[in-house]
Amino acid sequence: MESHDAQADHAAIREAVQKLCAGFPGPYWRALDREDRYPAEFVAALTDAGYLAALVPEEYGGAGLPLSAAAAILEEIHRSGGNGAACHAQMYVMGTLLRHGSAAQKARWLPEIAAGRLRLQAFGVTEPTSGTDTGALRTVARRDGDVFVVDGQKIWTSRAEHSDLMILLARTTPRDACAKRTDGLSVLLVDMREALGRGLTLRPIRTMMNHATTEVFLDGLRVPAENLIGEEGRGFRYVLTGMNAERILIAAECIGDAKWFVETASAYARERVVFGRPIGQNQGVQFPIAQAYARMRAAELMVREAARLYESGAPCGAEANMAKMLAAEASFEAANVCLQTHGGFGFAEEYDVERKFRETRLYQVAPISTNLILAHLAEHVLGLPRSY
Amino acid sequence: MKILVPVKRVVDYNVKIRVKPDGSGVDLANVKMSMNPFDEIAVEEAIRLKEKGKATEIVAVSIGPQQAQETIRTALAMGADRGILVKTDGVVEPLAVAKMLKAIVANESPDLVIMGKQAIDDDCNQTGQMLAALLGWAQGTFASKVEPGEGTVDVTREVDGGLQTVSLKLPAIVTTDLRLNEPRYASLPNIMKAKKKPLEETSPEALGVDVAPRLTVVSTAEPPKRQAGVKVGSVEELVQKLKNEAGVL
Ligand SMILES: Cc1cc2nc3c(=O)[nH]c(=O)nc-3n(C[C@H](O)[C@H](O)[C@H](O)COP(=O)(O)OP(=O)(O)OC[C@H]3O[C@@H](n4cnc5c(N)ncnc54)[C@H](O)[C@@H]3O)c2cc1C
Ligand SMILES: Cc1cc2nc3c(=O)[nH]c(=O)nc-3n(C[C@H](O)[C@H](O)[C@H](O)COP(=O)(O)OP(=O)(O)OC[C@H]3O[C@@H](n4cnc5c(N)ncnc54)[C@H](O)[C@@H]3O)c2cc1C
Numbered sequence: 013m014e015s016h017d018a019q020a021d022h023a024a025i026r027e028a029v030q031k032l033c034a035g036f037p038g039p040y041w042r043a044l045d046r047e048d049r050y051p052a053e054f055v056a057a058l059t060d061a062g063y064l065a066a067l068v069p070e071e072y073g074g075a076g077l078p079l080s081a082a083a084a085i086l087e088e089i090h091r092s093g094g095n096g097a098a099c100h101a102q103m104y105v106m107g108t109l110l111r112h113g114s115a116a117q118k119a120r121w122l123p124e125i126a127a128g129r130l131r132l133q134a135f136g137v138t139e140p141t142s143g144t145d146t147g148a149l150r151t152v153a154r155r156d157g158d159v160f161v162v163d164g165q166k167i168w169t170s171r172a173e174h175s176d177l178m179i180l181l182a183r184t185t186p187r188d189a190c191a192k193r194t195d196g197l198s199v200l201l202v203d204m205r206e207a208l209g210r211g212l213t214l215r216p217i218r219t220m221m222n223h224a225t226t227e228v229f230l231d232g233l234r235v236p237a238e239n240l241i242g243e244e245g246r247g248f249r250y251v252l253t254g255m256n257a258e259r260i261l262i263a264a265e266c267i268g269d270a271k272w273f274v275e276t277a278s279a280y281a282r283e284r285v286v287f288g289r290p291i292g293q294n295q296g297v298q299f300p301i302a303q304a305y306a307r308m309r310a311a312e313l314m315v316r317e318a319a320r321l322y323e324s325g326a327p328c329g330a331e332a333n334m335a336k337m338l339a340a341e342a343s344f345e346a347a348n349v350c351l352q353t354h355g356g357f358g359f360a361e362e363y364d365v366e367r368k369f370r371e372t373r374l375y376q377v378a379p380i381s382t383n384l385i386l387a388h389l390a391e392h393v394l395g396l397p398r399s400y
Numbered sequence: 401m402k403i404l405v406p407v408k409r410v411v412d413y414n415v416k417i418r419v420k421p422d423g424s425g426v427d428l429a430n431v432k433m434s435m436n437p438f439d440e441i442a443v444e445e446a447i448r449l450k451e452k453g454k455a456t457e458i459v460a461v462s463i464g465p466q467q468a469q470e471t472i473r474t475a476l477a478m479g480a481d482r483g484i485l486v487k488t489d490g491v492v493e494p495l496a497v498a499k500m501l502k503a504i505v506a507n508e509s510p511d512l513v514i515m516g517k518q519a520i521d522d523d524c525n526q527t528g529q530m531l532a533a534l535l536g537w538a539q540g541t542f543a544s545k546v547e548p549g550e551g552t553v554d555v556t557r558e559v560d561g562g563l564q565t566v567s568l569k570l571p572a573i574v575t576t577d578l579r580l581n582e583p584r585y586a587s588l589p590n591i592m593k594a595k596k597k598p599l600e601e602t603s604p605e606a607l608g609v610d611v612a613p614r615l616t617v618v619s620t621a622e623p624p625k626r627q628a629g630v631k632v633g634s635v636e637e638l639v640q641k642l643k644n645e646a647g648v649l
Contacts, residue, residue, distance in 0.1 A: 024473055024591050027434065031585035062588035075588050 022084040029085050032057055033092035038364045041094055045222045045367050050174055055099045058089075059128035064102040067257075069110070072122035079257055080319040083264035090268025091275075093364055095371055097223055097265075101133040101171060104261060107254045108179050108199060112242035117201070121177070134178035134204070136166040136228055137251060144384050145400075146181070146248065147193035151230060153182035153200060159234045160184070160200060162211070166228035168378070172214050174224055178202040180235075181251055184244050199247040201239040210234070221370040255379075256322055256332040262375055263315045263332075266339035269372040270308035273346035276365065277301045277353040284355075297353060304346040311338040330393050333385040340375035340382070347372050401548065401570075402457045403446040404510035405480065406501055407439040409464050409471040410521040423619045426521070435471045437583075438516025440478075441576040444583040445546055446514050447479040454548050455512075457481050461504055463497050465489055469599065476594035477586035483599040488611055496604070496611040498530035503607035505535060510571065512553065517542050517575040528575035538568035542577040 036054045044051055058064055066082045068074020075081075082103050089096040106125050109117060109132070124130035142148040151164025162182055172178060178201075185196030204212060211233030214226045242250050278301055281292030291297045318335040321328035347369040351358040358365045376382050390396040411417055411426065412434040418427045435443075449455040460475035461484040462468040472483035486500050505513065518525035532539035540546075540555025544563065547554040548570075556565045558577045568574075586594070604611045632638045642649045 023470060024477060024586075024594070025588065027474065028477065028586045028588075028591055060587070061585065066588060075592055077588075077592075 022081050025081055026084050026088050028061075029063065029088040030092060032061060032063075033089055033094055036092075036094055038093055038362075042361055042364065042367065046361075048218065048222055050224050051095075051098045052174075054094065055174075058099060059102075064099060064128060065126040067103055068106060068122060068126040072118065073126035074122075078319075078323045079260060080316070080323060083261055083315065083319055086261055087264040087268035087271075090265045091271045092268075093272055093368065095222075095265075097371075097374075098171065098174070099133060100261060100265065101135060102131055104254065104257050105132050105135050105179055107257055108241060108250055109201065111253060112199070112250045113201075117239075117241065121201070125177075130177060131171075131175045132177040132179070132201075134169055134172040134175035136169045136172075136178050136180040136202075138168045139165060140167045140227075144381065146251075147187075147197075149181065149183060149197070151180075151182040153184050153198060153235070155184070155237065156234075158237045160237060160240070162200070162202075162230045162233040162235055164230045166230070168217070168225050169214075169228045170223065170225040172204065172224075172226045172228060173216065176203070176205050178204055178228075179241075179251075180230075181247050184247075190245075194248040196245050197247040198244045199241040199250050200235050201241055202233070202235055203239070207233055207235075221367070221374065223371075223374070256318075256328055258379055259332040259336040260315060260318050260322060260328075262379060263311070263318070263335040263339035266336075266343035266372065266375050267308060267312050267315055269343040269368060270304065270311070270339070270346040272368060273343070273350035273365075273372075274301060274305045274308060276363075277304075277346070277350040280350075280357075281353050291353070300349045301353065304342070304349045307338075307342040307345055311335070311342040314338050330389060333380070333388055336375070336380070337382055337385045340372075343372045344376060401449070401455045401511045402459070402508070403449065403455050404501075404505065404508060404513045405439070405442050405446050405458060405460050405475065406497075406513070406515045406527070407443065407460050407462050407471050407475050408436040408516070408519045408521075409433050409462060409468040410436045410519050413437055413520055419620050419622050423621065425617060425620050433467065433471075435474050436516050436519045436521075438518060438520070438576050438578070439475075440583040441578070441580050442514040442516055442574075443475045443478050443480060444581045445543075445574075445576060447584075448581065449546075449548065450479065459484060459508060459510065461486065461501070463488055463492055463500055472599055473594050474586065476597045476599070477591045478584060479590070480597075482597055485599060485601045486607065487601055487603055490611075491613055492611050493613055493615060494524045494526035495530055495614070496609060497527050498534055499609045500604060500607050500611075501527070501531050502534045503609060505531075512548075512570060512572060512574065513537075514546070514574045514576065517577055528573050532573040535571075535573070538572040539575070540566055540568050540572065541575040543574050544577050544579045546574055546580065 063085050065074035066077045070076035086096045086100055125132050139149045153160040153162045180200045180202050181197055183196055184198040190196040211231050213229040217225050281297050282290055284291045315335040318328050318331035321331055350365050351369055354363060354365055357363055387400050391398045412432040415431050420427045446458045450458060458480040459482055460472050460480040462472050463486040469485055472485055476483055515528050542558045543555045544558045545556035551570050552567050553572055554565055554567050555574055556563050
């Protein structure tokens, strides 16, 4: 099931990632899943091999590669049966710092991030009471001399326990004093090594899949004012500019998942014999797999298109969001087909199908849910009245 | 010490190969290709010798189509210093490969050639031995350990019934077995560096070698499909079946 494109496109990187992932087969991920444990060994191997610094510019010690290379890396991880969620954000969260940080901030943090000595893979935006409505977030950062004092709460801040730094979005100007509801928010870089126990508390949330995510409590946390990224009050825009990259990378992970499901389902359907022939010889079994394959390829084209636009510097908000939506739908359809093809065995842990099924379901909800993508397309592409 | 490592582009070991309908060979359309695993072991061994300060330069050479460049780049990303592609289209038999390697050896004067004991596509297991014969060099085949000394190299060989260690005078040919080492995967920075390493291209004509095949493939067939098994009721029945039906006892 090799497509010509997939081979030509970052083929050397893909091949090397496949080899790395071969060292982390199904039983590795299964054991972690059962114990709800962080894939520390896998993340260390990816870090040591330089993959998580793919997008950091060369002047800061990264590989300075285009977004499509990072997409290829994440796709291959997921296609191998693994999962990149434990560390994918180390690739792109630094984008906020890179695009909007001062020269001094970049020189201080980026080389350490590129080398993997500092982990910046926590992104604190979502709050329990505001949800998708980011403009309504309630965490407040109040200026007090040369520090900001932060009070509030975040939820679903993933990897916070496995990160040294966090990009935090907080309100610095009260909402009613702003022209727009999304004004008055600012981005702070929180050094969690100093902050833990001094105003910062993390509480893990157990989830349907093995995903290190937390509730974050901010209680009089003092953040040096020099850690403000960009201008005060423009934080929402800064966070938004990073979202296209995030959407495209998550979409690539979904494509990798979909390929794994389609390949796994096909292999099983070729081998499994009931009623005297391989189940894959029945159209009732092969058509859904073929359908899932076609949907995956269509979504893959949108992911490539979004990445192409992103790399050329053109606006790509609609394409990045559509890519994420279509890829997440394609991966879940493929997951469902793969499970059905396996009959009862799909439910047994040792086939990895049920684990991947749970894992890939997330991406229709996070980092943005399907409805909000549709609302965005309706408003910004179709010119329909804003619905949210 | 300079090391030459031949690397072959073959069907990836994970691919379930399919025979062409006319039986003329294996269908290679849209199939994933990779470096022959035994050659990866050879590249790894050369890199380890360089890391130990025993080798100074590693040259990877591939004989094959334009895409064999990718295989050379893989070797460069692992740590080889430069590459040579001998561009050929179509099947090249071991003797022709050995002759071309002999010509490259004449140009490059390596002290050691480390190569796979066989390629996983045709399983010939001939090229290393032929090259040693053509050059009149010593050979240590099926190596599971390689220890260079002063002007010599000790090679531990996996032979039937155990291990044999031979001491070879350099220059020499070593062919690798599976247990020699576990090849590394390339890091991202090294993949990037590999793109800038020199890769020269030459041809059989330039090396003065006639690559016309001397063998004719008569047929290629898939292994017979596995028949469904039977359950036996007892050890006695099993022994009976092995004796009377399978004829193996
Ligand atoms: C495992 C996991 C990891 C996460 N990691 C992070 C992280 O690292 N950092 C971070 O900041 N966030 C993270 N999130 C949060 C994630 O981005 C949000 O869960 C997501 O944006 C949805 O927000 P919500 O859960 O509050 O849902 P809500 O906003 O409450 O929405 C609930 C449902 O209602 C729908 N809905 C809401 N408003 C409308 C409307 N106007 N029209 C139509 N439908 C609507 C939504 O589409 C959704 O289906 C994570 C979430 C999960 C589950
Ligand atoms: C949690 C769990 C509990 C269970 N409990 C019990 C129990 O208590 N007792 C018991 O006896 N069994 C039990 N089962 C077994 C269950 O009944 C079988 O898993 C189910 O009947 C499917 O059989 P299979 O898993 O062998 O799938 P297969 O028969 O291998 O089928 C695999 C897939 O191929 C499809 N397929 C097969 N043949 C054709 C065809 N000719 N045309 C089209 N599609 C085809 C099937 O629909 C399925 O999607 C349980 C299974 C599970 C997962």
